[in-house]
Amino acid sequence: EIVMTQSPATLSVSPGERATLSCRASQSVSSNLAWYQQKPGQAPRLLVYGASTRATGIPARFSGSGSGTEFTLTISSLQSEDFAVYYCQQYNYWYTFGQGTKLEIK
Amino acid sequence: QVQLQASGPGLVEPSQTLSLTCTVSGGSISSGGYYWSWIRQPAGKGLEWIGRIYASGGTNYHPSVNSRITVSIDTSKNQFSLRLGSVTAADTAVYYCARGGDMAMTAHFDYWGQGALVTVSS
Numbered sequence: 137e138i139v140m141t142q143s144p145a146t147l148s149v150s151p152g153e154r155a156t157l158s159c160r161a162s163q164s165v166s167s168n169l170a171w172y173q174q175k176p177g178q179a180p181r182l183l184v185y186g187a188s189t190r191a192t193g194i195p196a197r198f199s200g201s202g203s204g205t206e207f208t209l210t211i212s213s214l215q216s217e218d219f220a221v222y223y224c225q226q227y228n229y230w231y232t233f234g235q236g237t238k239l240e241i242k
Numbered sequence: 243q244v245q246l247q248a249s250g251p252g253l254v255e256p257s258q259t260l261s262l263t264c265t266v267s268g269g270s271i272s273s274g275g276y277y278w279s280w281i282r283q284p285a286g287k288g289l290e291w292i293g294r295i296y297a298s299g300g301t302n303y304h305p306s307v308n309s310r311i312t313v314s315i316d317t318s319k320n321q322f323s324l325r326l327g328s329v330t331a332a333d334t335a336v337y338y339c340a341r342g343g344d345m346a347m348t349a350h351f352d353y354w355g356q357g358a359l360v361t362v363s364s
Contacts (some may be wrong), residue, residue, distance in 0.1 A: 234288070
């Protein structure tokens, strides 16, 4: 099983600032990597797929990068609605998710 | 706009069978091009994919539940279902249904149901 490791577990950032979330795969997943946002009581919402392609309706402040084993999700200027838990997921070999990064207001 | 909605009993006794149904609207489940998956999330924890089905009926399951799980599809009702047998407290979770593409580069989950909380308790 491919293990996905996210860091940090919790990230405290002020509104308007930039947030950088990391995800590492235990073996190469090529660019078959997605990012999801989850708010309390809601289902995950697809943000980015193919490591860097924004899903439909996702604001341009969200950007993904990386390939192989190292990936990054950057939120350029945090809005109040962006504070949530973020998961990375590989779909190169079956499906596995990272443990999540909680983005909280500083 | 594709929508998925999971439904089923919220309480299941230990050793019994958990059963959930996902109803798909806004698109045909039999049109092809997609796998239909079940993903679960224990309270306060991460996401775990447990199984999927194709319109043709082909299935794949996570090894951790492989001996206990059955995913089926009813194209006439535009639904797919999950049955998980011999449940224990460790199976208590929110269960999500979701759609993913059937090619390596499109296999991300683009549509999710709202989730169904299932508690295993006597």
